[in-house]
Amino acid sequence: MTAARRPLVVVGDVLLDRDVEGDATRLAPDAPVPVVEVAAERCRPGGAGLAAALAARGGREVVLVAALGHDEASAAVRAMLPPGVRLAELPLNGSLPVKSRVLAGGRPLVRCDSGGGTPGAPGPEVRAVLRNAGTVLVADYGQGAAAAVRDLLAEAAARVPVVWDPHPRGLPPVPGVRLVTPNEREARLFCGAARGDRAADAGEDDDSPHAHSRRGALLAERWRAASVAVTLGGRGAVLARANCDDPLYVPAAAGHDGDPCGAGDCFAATAAGVLADGGLPSDAVARATEAATRFVGAGGLAALALWGDRSPAAARTPAPPGDAWSLIASVRSRGGTVVAAGGCFDLLHAGHVQFLENARRTGDCLIVCVNSDASVRRLKGRGRPFNTAADRIRVLAGLGCVDAVVEFDEDTPEALLRRLRPDVWVKGGDYSVRDLPEAAALREWGGQTLVLPYLDGRSTTELARRAAYVTS
Known part of the structure; x- marks a missing residue:
């Protein structure tokens, strides 16, 4: 271990x-x-x-x-x-x-x-x-x-x-x-x-x-x-x-x-x-x-939703930025909708930004589930990721549409989603909902799965290919 x-x-x-x-x-x-x-x-x-x-x-x-x-x-x-x-x-x-x-x-x-x-x-x-x-x-x-x-x-x-x-x-x-x-x-x-x-x-x-x-x-x-x-x-x-x-x-x-x-x-x-x-x-x-x-x-301390405080004063207090669990408690205490989205986000490009902005519009907060370095390496192969998880998390957290970022180490975010229990799970790309293993997890608590397209013509693989061509 x-x-x-x-x-x-x-x-x-x-x-x-x-x-x-x-x-x-x-x-x-x-x-x-x-x-x-x-x-x-x-x-x-x-x-x-x-x-x-x-x-x-x-x-x-x-x-x-x-x-x-x-x-x-x-x-x-x-x-x-x-x-x-x-x-x-x-x-x-x-x-x-x-x-x-x-x-x-x-x-x-x-x-x-x-x-x-x-x-x-x-x-x-x-x-x-x-x-x-x-x-x-x-x-x-x-x-x-x-x-x-x-x-x-x-x-x-x-x-x-x-x-x-x-x-x-x-x-x-x-x-x-x-x-x-x-x-x-x-x-x-x-x-x-x-x-x-x-x-x-x-x-x-x-x-x-x-x-x-x-x-x-x-x-x-x-x-x-x-x-x-x-x-x-x-x-x-x-x-x-x-x-x-x-x-x-x-x-x-x-x-x-x-x-x-x-x-x-x-x-x-x-x-x-x-x-x-x-x-x-x-x-x-x-x-x-x-x-x-x-x-x-x-x-x-007054803003923390760590102890199950559900008083009216606590419901009015915003959760600390970047803390997914406190954020979820705060949003749900107000009757809001929790949205989660996921991906590797290795080289963040305009397609990713549009996808995340659209995902944020579907609810009251957006939590991004990002693959760990080991997870990206298993999914994408040797040489990946180009950016470490710490750097990818920092860049994602800097986007105005992202309220919190959580890392997961498995190949899919199912285990993490069962802890977060978002109301809406949003995935980008050309998937269909029935092909996503996360969709079954969302149904366990009545959540909804959505697929939003990336901006056409933008991809991490293409950016990496062009960069390799320029430097070769």
Whole structure:
């Protein structure tokens, strides 16, 4: 079994996040504090629970290793984890931490923390999960879950990609981690803890990208990590390696003034997914920066349809762009029509664009199912694809008519369609509906299959033939 086929394992501290939301238009008569008129109360798994749910949004197999007890908060987290996340529990001596925020107009006013316990030793299930992991994401919030399995994490780092999202109250990453993702405040604190070595050379008060890269390089050396990405909020991220003066700065595509809570989990989960698919740390940081920026711009935690929230407020909130499962939940909560289309899209041409634009017009959102590199190679032969799946997905996602892109590895998208369950499946070319194996799958839930023609005279094969002729 290859690493890409094995599950992505998220290890860390789970919290129960509780948000009390409302409006504050007056002060209390007995104290100069705002009075919040409560409109809604929402609970969701936080910490490693949020990271696991975000990692599973694209249909990826995810196992969450976390400490849960017998208290009400632990029971709530178990009930709210999305179907794509399997739980492997550590024992918890105590109660699960609860983080309560009061928000007015979408802005936090106060936070109250309660609960807490000590994780116990891992049992056979947890040990088997970590030894079978294809990629590991450690969401360390300093509550002890990562410490309880530290020996297993050290073994995993020697075999598979490990992403470590650190916390000042947690332990340092184990040696050999592929990518560590502190934010700029955490990086400063970690470098301060290293003072007496070469921490002063990192420029404690310097806020430039180059200074952040020096801090990242110092931390990579001290932690014996392959790379460190220092996240800079709305400014993007800096990727650094030990003893390397060639950092990579990835700016954010756009600045957003939204609630950043959860953006770090989105960054780490996205980066882990890219590494799980065989990407390099530079690819992981670029994709993670883009995903975290979209996450904040789309409304952050309030916009996520991960926990089955069907309240009127949730129905009005748009799903984050590019997330097929959240998008489907959002569109269906409004009574809309979900459309899916598929293909290799190896060399995107005008025929593809017209086809996708027409497909989008048949419903309220368009999800493109794209063949993986291995799938294209089996279907088209040696030398294909011309563009990797990551590049094809990026180009497709940039089209205004495409709302989300999902990759599949089989020869046909039947298995993926059974998870997406679109209302309409659209295929381009000269097929007939009865010849499409996907049509039978659509009938299982009452979906409809349509065939739309490509623009005449345009084809990937012809483009490749002409390019080969010109260069020969």
